[in-house]
Amino acid sequence: MVSLISPMAVQPPVSGQYPQKSLKRDASHLSSPSTQDSLFSSQPTKRLRVAFDDNVDVRIMDDWNTKPVELVREEVRSAIEGHLRTGDEQDNTGYEQLRMIFVGAGTTQDPSRRDSEKAGYADERPNTALLKQYIAALTQRVSELRHCGSLIMAVMDINWVGREETFVATYTRFLAALGSAVPGVLRTVLDRMVRLFVNLPSSYGRILGEPYISRPEMVGRLHGVIRYLQRLIPAVSTSLAEVLRHEFPNHRTVDKRSYVGYVKNILRIAEYAPELKGEILTLITERVIKLDVEVQEEIDDLEEEEEEMVVTGDTEGVDIDDDMSDAESEASSEASVTPEERHLKTLRETVGKMDAILDLLFAHYTNAFLDGTRLQAADTYLHLLSQFENFILPTYRSRHTQFLVFHFSQLSQYNIGLFLDTLVRIAFRRATPSHSALSAIAYLSSFIARGAHISRDTVRDIFVLLGDQLTAFRLAYAPACRGPDLSRYALFYAIAQAMLYIYCFRWRDLIVLEPGQDADADDYDVFEQGEPIWIPGIKEALHQNIYSPLNPLKVCAPPIVSQFAAIANHLRFLYVFPLLETNKRLRLSSYRGIGPQLGTGGVGEMGVGKREGALAGKKGEQHHQLDAFFPFDPYQLRKSGRWMEGDYNVWKGVPGMNNGAEDSEDEDEEESEDEEFYEDEVQDLDAVSESS
Template identity: 60%
Template sequence: MVSLVQAPSMPPTLPQKSLKRDASHLSSPAPESSQSKKLRVAFDDRVDVRIMDDWTAKPLDLVKDEVRSALEGHLRPAADKDDGAYEQLRMVFISAAPSRSHDNGAVSSYTEAPSTALLKKYLVALSGRVSDLKACGKLVHAVLDVNWLGRDDAFVALYVRFLGTLGSAVPGFLRTVLDRIVGHFVEVSSSLGRIPNEPYVPRQQMVARLHNALRYLLRLIPSANSALAESLRGQFPNHRTASRQGYIAFVKNSLKTIEYAPELKAEIQTLITERLVKIDVEVQEELDDLEDEVDEHRVLGLSGLSEAKEDADDSDDDSDADSDSSSEISMTPEENHLRALRDTVAKLDSVLDLLFSHYTPTFASGKMYEVNDAFEHLISQFSTFVLPTYRSRHTQFLVFHFAQMSQAYAERFAGVLLRLATGRSSASNGSLSAAAYLASFIARGARVNKTLIRSIFTRLGNHLDTLRRNYESACQGPNLSRYGTFYAIAQAMLYIFCFRWRDVIMTPDDADVEDYDIFEEGEPEWLPGIKECLTQAIYSKLNPLKVCAPAIVHQFGAIANHLRFMYVIPLLETNKRLRLSSFRSLAAPASRDMGAARRENTLSHQSGEAHHQLDAFFPFDPYQLPKSKKWLEGDYRVWKGVPGMQDDDDDEEDDSSDDEDEEEDEFGDIGDDPEYESE
C-alpha cells in the first residue's frame, strides 16, 4: 500500500529519491502485469512516499492527519469545500460494512476491506474529533454500518466507547446509534462473525455484545433511556412481514434489556402486550372467517407446530425456519393463507410463552414489592389493552394465571372487574365486557376459593336487583340496547351458576358439597337471597332469558330444573314466540344506559333476531395454543356435569366415558352451537 504525505517546503539536505504515481489507481485497479515488468513511476521532490506491506502498518499519526484533512476539507465554506479526502475516508468504513454498497449507491474502491487493526486507528482518530462530526452525517452513518460485532474484543471495546463519545458529544446522533443496535434485535446473521482473517465469533457472543453496548450507553448517557424506549417502539417488527424467528428474537431481546434498564420495564412490557393484543385480535377475526372448524384446530396447532427452529439466537444456522419455497410453489392461495395464519398463531403462542417465562421469576421471588408491582402492571395492561378489545382470546390469560398465584391477587383482579361492571360508569366502554371477564374468571379459575365465589355472586345479585327495580317500572319488554348492563350482569350470573352451583349451596360447617350428597338431605339450601333475586329478575318484564345468549340460557334452565333451584322451561317455550325486534322502537333508550345503546354491536355480533341477544362471550374459555398452554396447568377448571343429569342428545350410557377435555371444549364453544340459536 502506498501512502502519500506532503513534504515540507524546505528542500531536503540530502538527495532523496521520490516517486509519484498516477492517481488513476484510486478509481479502478490497474491491469495485471507480468512479474518481469517493473512499475513505471514519475518523480516529484515534493512528495515523500513510503511503501507499506500492510494497511495495518500505517502509523496512527498518519491516520490522524488523514482524518483531520478530510474533516477540515468537508467543513470548509461551500466555495472552498474539498470532499475528496472525506469521501475516501467514508470508503474506508463502507468497506468494513457487511455490504460493500452504501445508501447513495457508492461502492468501495478498495479491493480488500481494511483490517481490524487499521480500523482501530481510524476510530481512535475520529474519537479525537467527535465534535466535528455534527455536520458529517454520511460519514457517521458509514461508521455505524461497520461490522463491529464479528471483530476481536479490543475492537468491540473501542467501537462501543466511540459510540458513547458520539452520543454524548452530539446528542442528535444518539437515536441513530440506538436504532442501529436495536435493529440487530430481529436478526444477528452468523455471517457477521465470519470476517476473513479474523477469529470466528458465534452468534450468541455477538448478541451479548449488543446488550453490553446498550448497557454501556445507558450508564453513560442519561437521555439514552428515553431514546431507547423510542427506538424499541420504532424498530418493533411488523408481525405480518417479519419472520417468526425475527419477531420472537426481537421480543426476547427487548425483554432482556429490562435486566440492565429496569427503568424501562413498564414501557417495554406495555409495548409487547400492546402489539400482542393486535395479533390476538387479528388471529381471532381470521379464525372466525374460517369455514371449517377443522381448519381452526389446524391453525391453533392441534396438529402440531415445530418449535425446533424458533430460537434464532441459540443457533448459528441462518436458514429461515419459516421459508419453504418448494412447498409454496404447489400451494393454492387458500393453503398459503392458512399457512400464513398458522405462522401468525405461532408468533402469538411463542410471545405468550416468553411473557409467562418473563413474569414467573418475579412472582416466585417472594419479594412482595416487586411482585405487587408486577401484578398491578399486569392489571393496568389488561385494563388498557385487553378489556376494551372484544376479540382478544389469549392475551388475557397472563392475568388469569398470575391472579391465581394468591387469593389476595384473585380478590384484587375480581374487585377491579366488579367495580368496572357495577360502578357508576357501568355503561361506559369496557364495563360491559368486564361482567363477562368477571364471570369467566370466577367460573374457570381453578384456584378461586369458595369465599370469593360467594362474595362475587352475592354482589352481582344485589346489583342486578337494583337495576331491575330501576328499569322495570318503565320497561315495556326486553330490549338489549336500552338495558344492556342489566343483561350483561344477568348473563354473568347464569354462567357462574352453571359452573359453580356447588359453591353456592350452603352446608353444615361450610363443608364442600359432594355430588352424591346433593339430594340426600332434601331440598338444597342456597346462598341467602340468590334464589329470590334471580327469580324476580328472570320473571320480570326485562325477561333476561330472552336476551341472554341462548346456549347459556338453555344450559342454565336444564341445571336449575334438575337441582330444583328454579323451573323456567315454560318461560323458555313462551320466549320462542317473542320477537325482540318488536320491542326495539317502543321508546327512546334510557338515559342511564346510552353507553349500552352505543355498544350494541359489541354486545352482539349476530344477525337477524339474534342481533338483539347477547353473545356467549366468556374470554377464559378453552386455551388451545400448544406451546404456552403448559403455563395454565392447574389454573383451569373444566366443565363438570351435574350428577344424574344427562344431555338431551345422550343416547348411551357409554357416552359418559368421553374424556373431560371434550366436555369442557363443548361447553366452552356453546355460544357457537347452531342448536341453540334463537328461533
Template identity: 45%
Template sequence: MVSLASTNRAPGVIAPSVGSSLKRKLDSSPDSKQQLASQAKRRRVTFDPEIDIHILADPNEKSLELVGEEVSRALDKHAAGDATGYDVLRGLFSARPTSSDAPSSGLLQKYVIALTNNVYLLKESRGLVHAVLDCHWVARNEHFVQSYRRLLRSLLDVAPPFTSTVLGMLVNMFVETPSPRMRQEDDPTVERAQLLSRVHDTLKYIVKGSPMASTYLQPVLASTFPFPTDTSKAHTDYISNILKVAEYCPELKGAILSLIMDKLVKIDVQIQVDMEELDDDLEDQIIEDSVREDLDDDDYDSDNESVSSEESLDEEERRVKEIKESVTKLDNIMFLMFKYYDSIFEKGNLQQIDETYQSLLSQFSRIILPTYRSRHTQFLLFHFTQMKHDLIDRFAGCCSQLAFDQSRPQILRVAAAAYLASFIARGAHVPGSTVRDVFDLLGHHLETLRKQHEPACTGPDLRRYGTYYAIAQALLYAFCFRWRDLIVTPDGRPPTDADIVYHEGDFRWYGGVKETLYKSVFSKLNPLKICAPTIVHQFARIAHHLRFMYVASLLETNKRIRLSRVVALGARETALTMKKGEEGFLLDAYFPFDPYVLPRSKRWVEGDYVSWKAIPGMEVPKEDDDEEDSEEDVEEEEGDDDDDDESTLDLPIVHVEVQEEDLDDGTDASSS
C-alpha cells in the same frame, strides 16, 4: 596517510567536504548541475542520523498520529467544500470486512479513535456518521468494539440529534442478529450469543451515559417491533432482547411490557378473525398441525424451510398455511411471556411481585379489556393471579370496579362483567369464599338495576339495559360452573356427588342468590330473552335438575317474543341496524377464559383450569336430540315469516319495538 585530494573516485561523484577549505569542482553543464542536486538530496536523506524514515509497505501500519492528521484534514476540507479525503474515509468504513480491499480492524480502529478525538467535527458529517454506523463493527475484535463504543457515546454527547439513529442501529440487531462471519480475517471467531451480548453492553453503556437516551429509546423499540406478518423467530428473538433491555433500563420496563402485550393482543385477535371464516373441523386441524417441538436456540433457518413450496399452494391452502404460522407464532410468544413472568412470581421478592402484577393489571384494563375477541393473551392474568389468594382478590376487585364504573363506556362495563364471571367460573384455585363474594356483589348490583329500570320497562331491550343483562348473564354462566359453592351444607364443605344424587327436597342456597335471580329472571326486563341462548339453555337444565328454579314455561313464552325496532325517518344507520334477525339484540356468548388451546404454551395453565363436568344424576342430552331441537328452532324461525303458519296460532307473538332515537349512540353491548 592518504590525502583526500588524491583519492581516486568515479567521475561525477563528489567527495564529502572536510572543513571549508575544500571546494567542490562542478561541471558547468545544466545536466551535471541537476544530477549533482539530486544526489545531494538523496545523500542527505539517507545518511542524516537525526531523521528516521520508515517506508510503509502496508498502509495498515499507519501510525495513530498520521491517521489522526489525515482525519482532521479530511474533515476540515469537507467543511470547506473539498470532499476528496472525506469520501476516502467513508469508503474505509463502508467496505465489507470480508472484501479483499477492506482495511484491517487494527487500522480501522485507529480511524475510530481519530474520529473520537475529532468528534465535534462530525456534527455536519451525516454521511460519514451513517457509514460509521454501518461498518459491521460487532463481529470484530474486542479492542475495536471498545473503541467503537466510546465513539458512539462521544458522538451523542456532542450531537444529540443522532441519538435515534444510533439507537435504531443497535435495536435493529434484535430483529436480525448479525452474522459471526461478518468479520475481518485476522479477527478471532465470535459466537452469535456473544454478538448480542456486545449489542446489549453497548446499548447499556449509552443509556447509562446519556440521561435522555431512554427517552429516545422507547419510540425506537416500538417502531422496530416486527410486523405481524414477520416470522415466529423474528418475534421471539426481538421480545427476548427487549425484555433484557428492561432489566438494565428499569424506567422503560412498564412501557416495554405494555408494548409486548399490545402486539400480542393484535396477533391473537387477527387469528380469531381469520378462523371465523373456517369450518370447525378445519380449525381443529390447524391447532393440531401447529404442535411443534421447542425451538432450538441455534436453529436460525427453521422459518424458511417451506418458503419454496408456497408457490404451489392455491389461495385456500395458502390462507390456512398463514393461519397455522400465526397460531405457532402466538403459541411461542405466549410460552416466552409465561416463562418471563414465572421467573418473577417464583423467585422475585414481594416488591417485585407487587410491581409486576400491578403492571399486568394496568395492561389488562388499558389493552386487553377494550379488545374484543382476545382469546389467549388474558391467560397471563388468569395463571399468575391464581398463584396467591390476595392476587385473586385484587383481580376480582379490578373487574368489579370496571364493571360498575358509570364513567366508563357501557361496552367496557359489559366486558369487565364477562371477565369477572369467567374468572370465578373457570379458575381452579379461586376459593368458594371468593365465588360467594362475587355472587353477592353482582347480585346486589343486578337487583339495584332491576329496581331502577323495571318501572319504565316495556320489554327486553339490550341497548337500553346493556349493563343489567351483562351482569345477569355473568351470574347465569358462573352458576353453571360453581353451583356447588353456592349450596349451604351443615359442615360448610361443598356437597359431594352422592349428596347431590341422594338429597331429598330443596337445597339451601347461599345468601339471597336464589331470590335475586328469581326476581330478575321473571321481571319485565326478561334477561333469558336477551342472554346468549347457549348459556340460557344450560342454566335452565342445571337449575331444573338442582331444584333451584324452573324456567321452562318462560322459555316457551320467549319463543313467541320477537325483538324488532322502529327506525325513525332520517335516523343514522349503525352497525346494529344493519344486523339481520335477532342477532343484533342478543348478548354474545363471550367469556374470555374459555378453553385454552395453544399446544405448546398450554401446559402453563393446565392445573389452573376448571373444565366442564356433567352434573351428578343429570341426564346428558344425546347429540341427535340436540340436532333435532336446533332444527325445530330453525323451522320455527323460518315459519314465523309466514303469516299463515299454524304454529303461531297457539300463543300471540309479542313484538318489542325500540325507537331508534332512544338508543344510546356509540354503545353496542352486543359486541362485547
C-alpha cells in the same frame, strides 16, 4: 550460511487485507539488485550462491496496511478540517478517502458496499488493526464531526459486532463520545443497533482473518453497548423507547425467528433498564393483542376442523419450513399448494408467533414474581392490572392475551381480591363507558367460573353482589319497561347472564352443606341426597328478576339459558321451562325503542352496539340478544398453554342429570314431577316476592 528472502518465499496475506499493487511494489523492491546488494552482500562485486536453510526463522508481516499512529491522526485532522473549510463546494479528496476507508471495511449496508466497489476500493479494505487506529483518531476529534454526516454514517454502518474484543471496546467509546457530542445522532446510533435484533446473520461473525464470533456473542455485544450508553448518557432512555417502538417488526414481513428474537431482546433490555420496563411491556402487550384479534377474526371464518388444526396443531410450522433448503422441492411444493392451504399455513405461522410471544411474557412475569421482593412482586402485579385495564379489557375479540392476568391473579388470594375489586369498580361505577362495563361483567363471571384457585366464599360473595345489583337495576327499570330490550337495559342483561354462567359452573359452591358432607360436593346427587339447601336469598332474587317484565331469559345467549334451565331444574333450584316456551312466541324486535330512554350511567344504545361487535352479522332474534362472550373460555395455544396447568376449572357434569339417554316413559315421569315441583315452587316464591 546466508539466507535470502525472495518474493517466492513470502506467503501471500489474506485476500482483501492490502492492495495488490502494493504487494507488487514491495516484491519488486525486495528483488531489485540494489536492494540485495545493500541488504545481504558484503562484497557487491562477487556473485553469491543462493542457499536455503530450514533453521532460519522467516516471519511474515501481519498488518500490511497498518500505519504509524501519528500519520493516522494527521490524515484524520487534515480530512476533517479540509471538509469543514471547503464543505461540498470543492473536491475534498482527503475527506472522501477517509470516508471510503470505512465504506470498504466490510460494511453491512449493501448500497455502500456497491459504492466502494464502483469507486475502486473493493480491494483496499483495511484490516481491524488499521480501522481501530482511525476510530481512535476520530474519537479524539468527535466534536468536529457534527458537519460530517456522510463520514458518521459510513462509520456507523461498518460491521463492528463481528470483530475482535479490543476493536469493539474502541468502537463503543467512539459511539459514546459521538452520542454525547453530536446533537441528533444518538437516535441513529440506537436505531442501527436495534435493527440488528431483527436481522443479524451469523455471517457477520465470519470476517476474513478474524476469530469466529457466534450470533449469541454478537447479540451480547449489542446489549453491552446499549447498556453502556444507557448508563453514560441520560437521553438514551427516551430515544431508545422511541426506537424500540418504531423498529418493532411487522409480523407479516418477518419470519418467526426474527419476530420472536426481537421480543426476546427488548425484554432483555427491560432487565437492565428498569425505567423502560413499563414501556417495553406495554409495547409488547399492544402488539400481541393486535395479533390476537387478527387471528381470532380469521379463525372465526374457518370450519371447526380447520380451526383445530390452526390453533392446536403444529404451531412450529415456521421452523419446519425453514429446514427446507432444496429450492426445487420448495418450488414444486409451492406449486401444488392451493390458495386455501397457503392461507391456513400463513395463519398457522401467525398463531405460532403469538404463542411464542405469550410464552415469553408468561416467563418474564413469572421471573419477576419469583425473583423479586414482595414489594417488587406487588408493583409487577399492579402494572399487569394496568395493562389489563387500559389495553386488554377494552379490546373485543381478544382470545388469549387476557390469560396473563388470569394466571397471575391466582398466585395469591390477595391478587384474586385485587382483580375482582378492579372488575367490580369498572362494572358498576357511573363514569365507566357502557362497553367497558359490559366487558368487566363478562370478565368477572368468566374469572369466577373458570378460576381453579377461587375459594367458595369468594364465589358466594360475588354471586350475592351480582344478585343485589341485578335487583337494583330491575327496580329502576321495571316501572317503565314494556318488554325485553337489549339496547335500553344492556347492563341488566349482562349481569343476569353472568349469574346464569356462574351458576352452571359453580353451583356446588352455592349449596349449604351439612356437617360431614364433601366440601366440594362433586358427587352431590339430588335424587340420593335430597333437595339441596342454597345460600340465603339467591334463589328468591333470581326468580324475581327472571320473571320480571325485563325477561332476561329471552335476551341472554340461548346456549347459556338452555344449560342453566337444565341444571336448575335438575337441582330443584328453579323451573323455567314454561317461560322458555312462552318466550319462543315472543319477538324482541317488537319491543325495541318502546318507552322512555332512561339515564342509567352508561347503559343504552351505544353500550351494546359497540361492545357486541358481532351484532352486525347476526340475523333475526339473535340481533337483539347478548353474545355468549366469556373471555376465559378454554386456552388452546400449545406452547404457552403449559402455564394454565392447575389454574383452570374445567366443566364438570351434574351427577345424575339426564343427558338424553332415558326412555320416553322416564322422560314423561320426570316432566310430571317437574310440573308438581314448579307449582309448589311458584307459590312459595310468589309469597316471598309479595312480602318483599
